[in-house]
Amino acid sequence: MLRLILKKLGLLIPTFIGVTLTSFFFIRLLPGDPILLLAGERGVSPERYNELMIQFGYNDPIWQQYLTYLGNLFQGDLGASIVTKQPVLQEFMTLFPATVELGVCAMLFAVIVGLPAGIIAAVKRGKTLDHTVMTTALAGYSMPIFWWGLLLIILFSGMLGWTPVSGRISFMYWIEPVTGFMLIDTLLSDEPGAFGSAVSHLILPTIVLGTIPLAVIARQTRSAMLEVLDEDYVRTARAKGLSNFRVIGIHALRNALIPVITIIGLQIGVLFAGAILTESIFSWPGVGKWMVDSIFRRDYPVVQGGLLMIAVIVMIVNLIVDLMYGLINPKIRHTE
Amino acid sequence: MSLKKSLLFGTSLFAAAVVAGPVMAKTLVYCSEGSPEGFTPSLYTTGTTFDASSIPVYNRLVEFVPGTTDIVPALAESWEVSEDGKEYTFHLRQGVKFHTTSWFTPTRDFNADDVIFSFDRQGNPQNPYHNVSGGTYEYYNAMDLPTLIDSIEKIDDYTVKFILTRPESPMIANLAMDFASIQSAEYADAMMNNKNAFDQQPVGTGPFQLVAYRRDAQIRYTANPDYWDGKAPIDNLIFAITPDASVRYQKLVAGECHVMAFPNPADLEEMSRDPNITLLQQEGLNVGYMAYNTTQTPFDNPKVRTALNMAINKQAIIDAVFQGEGQVAKNPIPPTMWSYNNEVVDDPYDPDAARTMLEEEGVTNLSMKIWAMPVQRPYNPNARRMAEIIQADFARVGVDVDIITYEWGEYLQRSSDPNRDGAALFGWTGDNGDPDNFLGVLLSCEGVGGANRAQWCNEEFDNLIEQARQSSDVDERTRLYEEAQVIFKREAPWATIAHSIVSEPISVRVENYKIDPLGKHNFYGVDLN
Numbered sequence: 070m071l072r073l074i075l076k077k078l079g080l081l082i083p084t085f086i087g088v089t090l091t092s093f094f095f096i097r098l099l100p101g102d103p104i105l106l107l108a109g110e111r112g113v114s115p116e117r118y119n120e121l122m123i124q125f126g127y128n129d130p131i132w133q134q135y136l137t138y139l140g141n142l143f144q145g146d147l148g149a150s151i152v153t154k155q156p157v158l159q160e161f162m163t164l165f166p167a168t169v170e171l172g173v174c175a176m177l178f179a180v181i182v183g184l185p186a187g188i189i190a191a192v193k194r195g196k197t198l199d200h201t202v203m204t205t206a207l208a209g210y211s212m213p214i215f216w217w218g219l220l221l222i223i224l225f226s227g228m229l230g231w232t233p234v235s236g237r238i239s240f241m242y243w244i245e246p247v248t249g250f251m252l253i254d255t256l257l258s259d260e261p262g263a264f265g266s267a268v269s270h271l272i273l274p275t276i277v278l279g280t281i282p283l284a285v286i287a288r289q290t291r292s293a294m295l296e297v298l299d300e301d302y303v304r305t306a307r308a309k310g311l312s313n314f315r316v317i318g319i320h321a322l323r324n325a326l327i328p329v330i331t332i333i334g335l336q337i338g339v340l341f342a343g344a345i346l347t348e349s350i351f352s353w354p355g356v357g358k359w360m361v362d363s364i365f366r367r368d369y370p371v372v373q374g375g376l377l378m379i380a381v382i383v384m385i386v387n388l389i390v391d392l393m394y395g396l397i398n399p400k401i402r403h404t405e
Numbered sequence: 406m407s408l409k410k411s412l413l414f415g416t417s418l419f420a421a422a423v424v425a426g427p428v429m430a431k432t433l434v435y436c437s438e439g440s441p442e443g444f445t446p447s448l449y450t451t452g453t454t455f456d457a458s459s460i461p462v463y464n465r466l467v468e469f470v471p472g473t474t475d476i477v478p479a480l481a482e483s484w485e486v487s488e489d490g491k492e493y494t495f496h497l498r499q500g501v502k503f504h505t506t507s508w509f510t511p512t513r514d515f516n517a518d519d520v521i522f523s524f525d526r527q528g529n530p531q532n533p534y535h536n537v538s539g540g541t542y543e544y545y546n547a548m549d550l551p552t553l554i555d556s557i558e559k560i561d562d563y564t565v566k567f568i569l570t571r572p573e574s575p576m577i578a579n580l581a582m583d584f585a586s587i588q589s590a591e592y593a594d595a596m597m598n599n600k601n602a603f604d605q606q607p608v609g610t611g612p613f614q615l616v617a618y619r620r621d622a623q624i625r626y627t628a629n630p631d632y633w634d635g636k637a638p639i640d641n642l643i644f645a646i647t648p649d650a651s652v653r654y655q656k657l658v659a660g661e662c663h664v665m666a667f668p669n670p671a672d673l674e675e676m677s678r679d680p681n682i683t684l685l686q687q688e689g690l691n692v693g694y695m696a697y698n699t700t701q702t703p704f705d706n707p708k709v710r711t712a713l714n715m716a717i718n719k720q721a722i723i724d725a726v727f728q729g730e731g732q733v734a735k736n737p738i739p740p741t742m743w744s745y746n747n748e749v750v751d752d753p754y755d756p757d758a759a760r761t762m763l764e765e766e767g768v769t770n771l772s773m774k775i776w777a778m779p780v781q782r783p784y785n786p787n788a789r790r791m792a793e794i795i796q797a798d799f800a801r802v803g804v805d806v807d808i809i810t811y812e813w814g815e816y817l818q819r820s821s822d823p824n825r826d827g828a829a830l831f832g833w834t835g836d837n838g839d840p841d842n843f844l845g846v847l848l849s850c851e852g853v854g855g856a857n858r859a860q861w862c863n864e865e866f867d868n869l870i871e872q873a874r875q876s877s878d879v880d881e882r883t884r885l886y887e888e889a890q891v892i893f894k895r896e897a898p899w900a901t902i903a904h905s906i907v908s909e910p911i912s913v914r915v916e917n918y919k920i921d922p923l924g925k926h927n928f929y930g931v932d933l934n
Contacts, residue, residue, distance in 0.1 A: 101814030107450065110833060111547055111846070112821055112855040121541060153442045154539035154604075163620055219651055227655050234656045236622065240434055240643050243617055243625060352647040354621030362439075367814060 070395075077391060081384050089142065092376040093135050096369055103151050103367040125151065138373065147377070148370035150363070157374035161356060165378075166249025167237065168355030171347070172340045174271055175279035180333065183283040187290025187329075191298060192317060202287060209284035214343055218277045218350035225273060232272050235352040239266045274351040278343050282336040289332045293325035300324070327398055334390030338383050430640040431933050433915070435926060436653040436662035437644045440621050443538060444607040446583040447527050450543050455583040456666075456926045457644060461613035461626055462504075463586035466495055466520065467577055471927050472919030474690065474742070474838025476581050480515060480610065481565075490572030490877050491555075495520070497563040502631040503589045504614035508606050511591055515610055517559040522590035524550075524557055534593055537600040544584035544836075572875040574882060578839035583925075612637045612929040621646055638917075638932040654910070657682065663912040663933065666926060670728045670786060676910045687920040688741050689907040690835040692734050692843070693784035694899040695775070695795070696820075696858035697828045703768050704828070710897040712762035713828075715752045716802045717795055717900055726791045727905055734901035736890050738843045741922060742835070743879075744886035749894050751901075760802040772805035774827030776820060780813050783905045783924070784832030791830060791902070823853065823860045828900070831858050834924055840886045845870050848898065861898035 104113065104121045113121070122128045126137065141148060147157040190202040226234040237251050238244060242263045244254045252271070255263040297303060298321055306320045344357035356375060363371035441457035442449040449455075459465075466481035478484075481495035501515035526534045527545040534540070545551070553576075555568045569576065579585065589608050596603040607615055610633065613626035624644040628637040645662050647653045653665040654672050658679070668676065677684045697704040697713075704710060719733040735751035738744070763771070777792035778785060785791060789810070796806040807827075811819060820829045836842050846852060849870050850862035866889050873885040893899075909920050916932040 100812045102818065103814075105817050106814040107541075108543065108547075109450065109817070110831065110856065112817065113543075113547075114855065117546055124539075124541070149539060151539075154448065155443075160620070222652060222655050226659055230659065234659050234661055235647055235649075235652050236645060236661075240432075240623065240645055240661070243623075246619070349648055350652060352621070352645070352649070352652060354619065354646075358621060358648065 073395075074388075074392065077388050081388070084384060085381070088377055088380040089139060089373075090135075092373045092380075093138060094131075096364070096367065096372045097131070099364075099367065101367045103369060106366055107151070142377075147374035150371045151368045152363075152366055152371075157370050158378075160359065160371070161375060161378050163246075163249070164354055164356045164359050166246075167251070167353055168341075168344050168348070168357060170250045170252065171271070171274055171278060171353060171355060172337075172344060174275040175340060175343075176282060176333070176336070178275050178279035179282035179286050179336070182279075183286030184290050184329070186283075187287040188294055188317065188322065190287065190291040191294035194295060199291075203291070206284040206287045209280045210288075212280055214277060214281075214346040215350060217280060218273070218347060221273050221277060222350070233266075233270050235270075235350070237267065237270050237353065238263065239270075242266060274347050274353055277350070278340065278347040281339060281343060282333075285332055285336060285339075286329060290325065290329050293328045294321060297321045297324045323397065327394060330390060330393060330397065334387050337386045341379055341383070431638070432641040432643060433639045433664070433928060433931065433933055434643045434645050434662040435928065436647045436656050436665040437624075437926070438646075438650075438653070438666045439648055440646055441618075441624070443604050444615065444618075445538065445588065445604040446586045447523070447542050447545060448538055448540060448604065452924050457624055458607065459583035459586045460611070460925050460927050461642065461929075462607045462611045462615060463588070463609035464501075464611050465581055465583075465585045465587060466497075467581045469581055469838065469921075469923065471930060472687075472921060474578075474835070474922055476577060476838075480520075480587055484577070486877050490574065490875060491569045493567040493569070493576060494560070495565045495567070497565065498633060499563055501610050501633045502629075503592065503610055504608050504629055505631075506606070506608060506614055508602075509589075509592050509595065509608050511589065511608070513591060515587070515589075516562045517565045518562075518590040519587050520565045521557055521559055522593055523585070523587045524554070526588075526593075527584070528554060533597065534600060534603070538604045542584070544582060548579050548582070548584075550579070572877070574874055574877050575837070575839040575841045575845075578837040578842070582837050613642050634929075637929050639928065642928050657910060657912065660912070663915050664918060664926070664928075665910055668908055668910055670730060670908075673728070673730065673908055673910075676908075681913055682910045683913050683915070685909045685911060685918070685920050686730075686906050687922065688732070688739060689783050689905045689924070690739050690741060690838065690922040691784040691832060691905055692737055692739055692901060693782075693791075693830070693832040693903045693905065694734070694737070694901050695828045695830050696861075696899050697897075698823075698825050699859050699861040699898050700823055701826065703766065703771065706766055707896045708762060708766050709768055710900075711752055712759045712766070712768075712802075713799065713804070714897055714900045715755050715759040715762070716798050716804070717902070718754050718798055719902055720754070721798075722791055722794050723903055725794060726785070726787050727903060730908060731903040731905040734904050735894070737848065737893055737899065737901060738840055738886075738890070739835075739904045742838065742840055742843070744840045744883040746887040746890040748887075749890055752894075752897070756798070756801045763802060763804070769803065770805075771803070772807065773799075774807050774809050776816065776825075776827065776829035777808055777810045778813070778816060778830055779810050782832055782834075783907060784834060784903070785830060786905070788830045795900075820858050821855055825860075829858055836923070838923065840882075841870065841874055844886060844889055844893075845874060848893065859898035861896070863892065863896055863898075866892045866896070 149156050186202050190199045193199045222234055225232045242260050244258050244263060247254050247257055251267045255267045303321050306316045344355060345361050348355045348357040360375045439453045441454040444458045446455055446459035464480045467476050468479040470477050480498050482498045484493055484495045486493055503511040526532045527542040528551055553569055553573055555570045558566045560566055592608045593603055612629055612632045614629050616625040616627050618624045626642040628640050630636055650667055650669045656662045657665045676682050697710050699705055723731045736749055775792045778788040792808045799806050833847055846856050850867045853860050853862050869885045869889040873882045876882050907920055911918055914933050916934055918931045921927055
């Protein structure tokens with residue numbers, strides 16, 4: 070097992086280098102210049118422009134800039150934002166917990182709803198219930214996040230007044246960040262009502278961000294279940310007289326889960342992409358919105374650093390998913 | 406007490422004050438559009454940052470009366486200008502207290518040292534704070550202060566003299582700008598071992614003091630109890646950072662905020678019908694225009710430029726692009742600005758006459774480019790649409806238009822190039838209410854290759870602007886600027902298109918809130934009923 074982990078970790082190194090290369094060069098390939106964007110309509114004199122280029126180190130040859138970046142990176146220095154002048158790592162660490170909190174809730178929502186929905190659709194194959202679930206899933210998958218988010222806000226916050234419009238917690242509370250996760254921090258604080266406020270603020274963004282993964286999981290679960298339900302061992306289990314629940318819940322589901330888990334792993338990347346829009350709609354102080362703003366401002370250090378951190382996290386999650394196969398299906402563990 | 410702990414202590418006190426308390430504290434929530442870049446105004450250039458830093462936390466020597474561009478004494482009670490216009494002596498206000506916060510307790514009042522520190526930091530590379538927070542001081546440089554200020558002298562604790570290298574009458578207006586906010590020299594000395602925190606945990610003299618800030622979420626302020634001009638009527642001020650305009654509107658409707666920034670033009674009509682919302686409107690201090698490249702044929706001929714201007718149906722642009730929320734522009738400065746010349750007659754919309762004029766000048770089968778900005782601005786909410794309308798107008802007089810656009814940074818760069826082709830859509834929002842900030846920045850010979858996108862250098866116009874800059878007599882300056890506007894109209898380097906109307910929806914509970922012509926959001930003096 071340890072050898073397997075090491076081997077997988079070794080494979081991550083070229084990916085890591087690749088990410089530094091692409092994030093570094095792609096943002097520079099985009100037209101536009103951070104200094105000109107900072108100056109805006111007023112413009113900047115050629116002398117001043119040169120001064121700033123030197124100050125930011127953009128006058129050096131591009132390969133030298135890359136090597137400097139890489140050198141700093143290995144010392145744990147991701148650089149400082151051109152716009153806010155704050156260290157990128159510090160900005161990332163302040164914003165990241167909010168994204169994780171929302172991402173985890175959205176994923177839980179997607180799994181808790183999507184998995185049973187897929188199973189039910191498979192078991193009731195061809196019946197009205199199956200068609201309903203699958204049509205809803207298709208609709209969910211096709212839903213533009215921005216429109217979906219605004220729709221829910223207008224309905225539940227504007228018209229019905231059931232949920233708050235946006236933010237992480239009511240302005241009545243100020244919760245000092247201890248872990249950065251609002252649900253945990255509100256529990257740790259003695260503020261009565263703060264936890265409830267944090268939960269109510271999570272509901273809509275969770276649904277919006279979780280919708281696409283939910284649809285994917287439901288569809289994937291259904292097809293995986295359909296495949297295993299026809300397998301001999303399922304028929305054998307039924308022949309042994311096991312209850313329907315045991316047959317589906319244990320014999321079939323455990324085997325059907327393998328492709329589903331792969332999909333869940335892959336959805337982590339999708340979640341980050343969805344977080345960008347969801348965070349913008351719900352004023353959620355996470356890394357998604359931060360990255361988009363930085364791309365528009367050509368804030369090179371933030372784009373490079375942020376992309377790299379996100380890529381590393383996605384790689385680690387996928388590594389964990391890879392290792393989990395073994396736990397679910399011993400056959401994979403042995404062939405590795 | 407460590408900084409972090411003291412901040413924690415301060416915020417819990419604040420939270421207690423907001424949440425509990427038998428006497429309901431008045432808390433105003435402002436749905437702002439984004440996070441400030443930091444809290445030291447001189448380091449940054451955006452209105453979002455100034456709203457959160459210079460306006461609530463700091464004061465300047467002189468300031469704008471809320472809702473106007475009139476200048477009044479603030480930290481300076483009075484000032485004199487020498488005969489030659491090169492020496493400005495400021496007499497400072499006494500008894501002004503810096504904020505007592507959980508991270509700093511001042512031991513002395515505001516004095517001349519603070520003024521000197523605030524400017525020295527920006528202008529002197531040897532100042533220990535000059536390079537802190539990546540110090541680039543864009544506004545200080547843009548207003549040309551490095552070459553303008555010769556020295557700043559402390560005459561005594563409450564008298565400061567600015568010595569300039571040349572007479573510059575917009576100087577006082579410059580000093581009312583955000584970058585000229587006065588910071589505490591005593592606090593700076595105390596933070597020598599942790600200089601970055603100086604820019605993140607501000608200590609000012611302003612009407613509100615910072616309590617806590619969480620990026621992309623909230624900024625919390627409490628009213629400065631010792632404010633020199635009297636404590637603000639509200640007790641707490643919260644910025645709920647809400648980037649999406651539709652969501653800000655929903656929050657206003659749901660009562661989650663009292664004032665919202667930058668509404669969607671499409672929502673205005675609905676807002677005006679909502680009994681719980683007051684929709685404030687005011688003419689913005691801006692101009693949207695199209696700059697010909699006056700160095701290239703046929704646009705080097707003023708008659709051709711005027712003929713083209715006559716082909717543009719500006720009212721149609723106001724209706725379609727501004728949804729009626731604007732007015733046709735005839736001068737390069739907005740009507741709310743002093744020295745606006747209302748005598749100037751705009752070129753009439755007359756496609757037939759325009760076509761004849763073009764033919765008289767030998768311009769037939771002209772094809773040209775119109776540059777459309779890729780971004781939305783108050784002075785031009787939809788440049789693409791505007792370009793399309795002009796394209797159709799020009800087609801009517803036989804001019805073929807190709808619309809082009811670039812990414813914003815590239816657009817800014819390429820449009821400044823003296824060899825650029827065609828005409829570029831652009832605009833400007835005033836920084837300080839001085840006409841020189843429009844006429845000098847955008848149309849002087851000095852600006853060619855930079856902010857002067859028409860690449861227009863007219864000696865007669867330039868002399869008037871230069872004379873006005875050196876005169877400290879407002880009447881004389883007014884006369885000079887009025888004359889300059891006549892020359893501008895005659896020479897037509899731009900098609901002046903529109904001045905927009907700024908709208909701000911507020912809750913009916915909010916009293917005394919005024920739209921700021923410079924686009925800032927100021928909550929001093931505002932009350933909640």
